[in-house]
Every structure is written in structure tokens, then in C-alpha cells.
Amino acid sequence: MGGIEEFMVRTNPGVDPHLSVWEWQIPIYLFLGGLAAGMMVIGAWQELWGRGRWESRLSVLGALAALGALSVGMLALLLDLENPQYVYRFYLAFQPTSPMSWGAWILLLAYPALALWALISVNGDALESWICRFAFLSPLRTLRRAAAGWSTAIRLVVLVVGGALGVYTGILLQTLVARPLWNSGLLGPLFLASGVSGGAALYMLFRGDRSTLSVLLKWDVGALVLEALLLGLLLLEKMSGTPLDRLAAATLIGGPYTGTFFGLVLVGGIAVPLLMEALELRNPQRHALFAPALVLVGGFSLRAVLVLAGLATGFQMVANA
Amino acid sequence: MAKEKRLVMSVDTLRCVGCSACVVACKTENGVPLGCTRDWIVEETTGRLPHLAMELRSTRCNHCEHPGCVAACPTGASHINEGGAVLVTHHKCSGCKACMAACPYDARYVHPEGYVDKCTFCLHRTADGGLPACVSICPTKALTFGDANDPGSEVSQKLRARKHKVLHPETGMSPNLYFLI
Numbered sequence: 001m002g003g004i005e006e007f008m009v010r011t012n013p014g015v016d017p018h019l020s021v022w023e024w025q026i027p028i029y030l031f032l033g034g035l036a037a038g039m040m041v042i043g044a045w046q047e048l049w050g051r052g053r054w055e056s057r058l059s060v061l062g063a064l065a066a067l068g069a070l071s072v073g074m075l076a077l078l079l080d081l082e083n084p085q086y087v088y089r090f091y092l093a094f095q096p097t098s099p100m101s102w103g104a105w106i107l108l109l110a111y112p113a114l115a116l117w118a119l120i121s122v123n124g125d126a127l128e129s130w131i132c133r134f135a136f137l138s139p140l141r142t143l144r145r146a147a148a149g150w151s152t153a154i155r156l157v158v159l160v161v162g163g164a165l166g167v168y169t170g171i172l173l174q175t176l177v178a179r180p181l182w183n184s185g186l187l188g189p190l191f192l193a194s195g196v197s198g199g200a201a202l203y204m205l206f207r208g209d210r211s212t213l214s215v216l217l218k219w220d221v222g223a224l225v226l227e228a229l230l231l232g233l234l235l236l237e238k239m240s241g242t243p244l245d246r247l248a249a250a251t252l253i254g255g256p257y258t259g260t261f262f263g264l265v266l267v268g269g270i271a272v273p274l275l276m277e278a279l280e281l282r283n284p285q286r287h288a289l290f291a292p293a294l295v296l297v298g299g300f301s302l303r304a305v306l307v308l309a310g311l312a313t314g315f316q317m318v319a320n321a
Numbered sequence: 322m323a324k325e326k327r328l329v330m331s332v333d334t335l336r337c338v339g340c341s342a343c344v345v346a347c348k349t350e351n352g353v354p355l356g357c358t359r360d361w362i363v364e365e366t367t368g369r370l371p372h373l374a375m376e377l378r379s380t381r382c383n384h385c386e387h388p389g390c391v392a393a394c395p396t397g398a399s400h401i402n403e404g405g406a407v408l409v410t411h412h413k414c415s416g417c418k419a420c421m422a423a424c425p426y427d428a429r430y431v432h433p434e435g436y437v438d439k440c441t442f443c444l445h446r447t448a449d450g451g452l453p454a455c456v457s458i459c460p461t462k463a464l465t466f467g468d469a470n471d472p473g474s475e476v477s478q479k480l481r482a483r484k485h486k487v488l489h490p491e492t493g494m495s496p497n498l499y500f501l502i
Contacts, residue, residue, distance in 0.1 A: 005367075006364070008362070013357070014421075015430055081416045082437075083416040086413065176389070315488075
């Protein structure tokens, strides 16, 4: 038997010749959401159980950066919606089978958790000076006093919500079974690992002292190693899977996204910064910003490649392979 | 007790000539916007020269029993209607397009008004006992629509009498668009 060739009279925009309904907005959100998740996980973990020094200044900066990242990311999501005026519909329903619905509610939890985390981590004097300048902030003083007794619980919530935020985007893609590149349980952990590596990299850009930097380097090296392992397993799974899986893997290896995948994700985003940071572990340098910058570029590229390449994969590939 | 309705459609691939009358009828009946379509024709050629075989299929949303699109929808806009037809409530649809990424048949498109649109089995006609526009126009009678749980319905009889297949059964979505082969 020979091949199968399909000819189809259909030209729906964004659907044909292959699905392309998601553009730059989704990778931007996945990247920024991942960054926020990584910063929440690292900061809360360090404060709860971390060994080594951790500056509370970093928690405040981390919480504020995560709030900013989430806000910009959600704006990108809003720009992606075809009917943005119905965005409130996400909060009139909870659909347990839809990871996107879970995500909407996780995002809603993340905001107060991050705000409280920033409030309990901020230096009391700094808060007072802000209150002196802006009197309307004075309720924060009472809120901080009340929240102080719940600091462990707040950090635990930040850790759990951060973990959920980091992992759900991968599960969201995984459950869309019509796109073979995404159908893997490895995607959730991969996105979390990538978020943690990006979160550590962003913390490094805040230039903590040398012992804090040493802690962050360990987080980043660990997350990058895990990310490389998970990506390797994902490729192995796809390359050894069904014909559809193999065609999906071919979009990354020998396909249109190969250059970006190898150049910006595997080499530039993982291998090079991993090597630099592993060497730097012996002697942390406060001004070594190149490796963290590469990690951030790699984190965004990973999302962009997986979203755009994955979207283009589908059952139509088998027919005309 | 009578079984619940299960609305299905069969496409006789031995009768379909790919004339696209179903496509035109659907666009006219449902006011489908220019450049978009809810149903379409697939021409599949298999084999190797000189032993080639061609199959023509009029295709549309498969109104799956376990639809991935409904599972993926975060707002509940995509839902299963009485009888099993998969529909989109326009004013609940935020246009996130998760359903489009979840559909193995790529049967949905974004309507210029912002919601995701697809075949409805012409429920505005079939609710009153009529036929979908595509079925009623088909000049070769290749399309049959009806209740698969009614043993006396024409579609049930055809599915009992003829060999048939569904597309991508491996997804586990249990599609309700049958192709008689």
C-alpha cells in the first residue's frame, strides 16, 4: 500500500493549512506566568525550609516582580481573546475538565497571596516611610500586623499556588489531545522546571549578596539540569511513539522550528548558561548577568517553540506525510 | 422506557461525488461568513499508481460523545445539547480558542463577531422534525441524519446494513459522524 493524500476544500482562517490560532500572546503569558511561579516557589521555599542565606528584600522584589509579570501576562491573554468583553465568563464557571478554567482561578488566588507575601516580607521602616508619604496606605500597617501571625501559612500558600501556576500551563497543553506534540505528562513538570530556572535567573538580576547568589545558582543549576532531562525525555517519547508522535517530533528535529529549538532553547537557553553557572558555583560573581539573561531568553523560546510548533501538529499530518 | 436520542449523521462515501452542494447549502442556511465554512469536502487518495483508490467525504463537526472541545472550554460555552449535538453558546464564548486546539477534526473557526462557530446539525430545523440543510440538498442522497437510538430510523438501518467507519477513533472521543464505506 502506498501513501495517503488528502485534498480538502477548506480555507478557514487560523485553521488551514494548519492550526495557527495562538500567536505571540500565549508564549508571552506562559513565560511570564512561569517566571512568577518560579519566583514564588523559590522565595517561599527558601523562607520556609531553605538552607543558606536569603534576603527578605528578595522576597519583596520577587513578589512585586511576580505581580507585574502576571499582570502583563494576563494582559497578553486578554489581547488573545476574540471576545475580550466576555472575559468575566471565566469567573462565572468552574469547569473541572478544563485546565484553562483551573488556571483562571489559580491566577485569582495568586494576586492576594503575592500581595500578602510582599507585605509580610517588606521592611517595617520602609513601609512606614511609604505610609508617611502616602497616607492612604496606612491600612497596610494594620494588615501587616494581622498577617504577621500567619506568615508561615502565607508562605505555604505562595508555594502551593506558585507550584500550581507553574505546572498547569503544561497540563493545559497536554490535555489538548488533538495536538500530538503536546500530549505528554512531561509538559507540566517541564514548564515548572523552566519557570523555576527563569525565576532563579530573575532573582539573580536583583543582585543579592554573594551567599544569596550561591543559593540562587544552586536553584538555577538544579532546575536547568531537570529541564534538560525532561526535554530529552519528551523528545525520546515523541521519537519512539506513534507515527503521529514521530511527525510531531520532526517539527522540532529537522523541521521549521529546529534552528530556534537547538539554538535558543537547548544550547543558548540551557547548555551554555548551565555550564557558566556550574563553573560560577565555585566563586559566585555578583555582576555575572549574562548567564541569567540567557536563561530568560531560553525560557521564552521554549514556550514559543512548543506552542507554535505544537499548534501546527495534528491528525492532518498523517494523511499527507 | 425509550432511550435518549442520539443524533448522528452518516455520509455514504460511495454516493458522495464531492459536488459541494452541502457546503453551499450550509453557508446559505446558517449565514456562514465569507471565507469560512462549517462543512467541507475531503478527497482522499490512497494506494500507489496504477492501483489508486479515491474516497470523497462531506465532513463537518463530528458531534463527539466525549468531545475534547467541551472538556477544554473554560466558560461552559461549548456544551452537549439534548440529543448529543455539540453546540457553542455565543454569549458565553470568550474566544480563547482552546476548543479549536482540542478538536482533532479542526471543525471550528472563529466567527468575525468573535465567538467560535461550528456545525450545529441545523438544530433550528431538526428540532421541528426537519433535516439539516446539507442533508436536504444532497443530490445523491449521500447524507442521512437521525436518531441512532431509534432502531427504525433511516440512519440506524443504514448503520446496521453497511460497513462504516469513524475518523480518528483512537482519540476516544466517540465521534457521531459515520462514513459508510
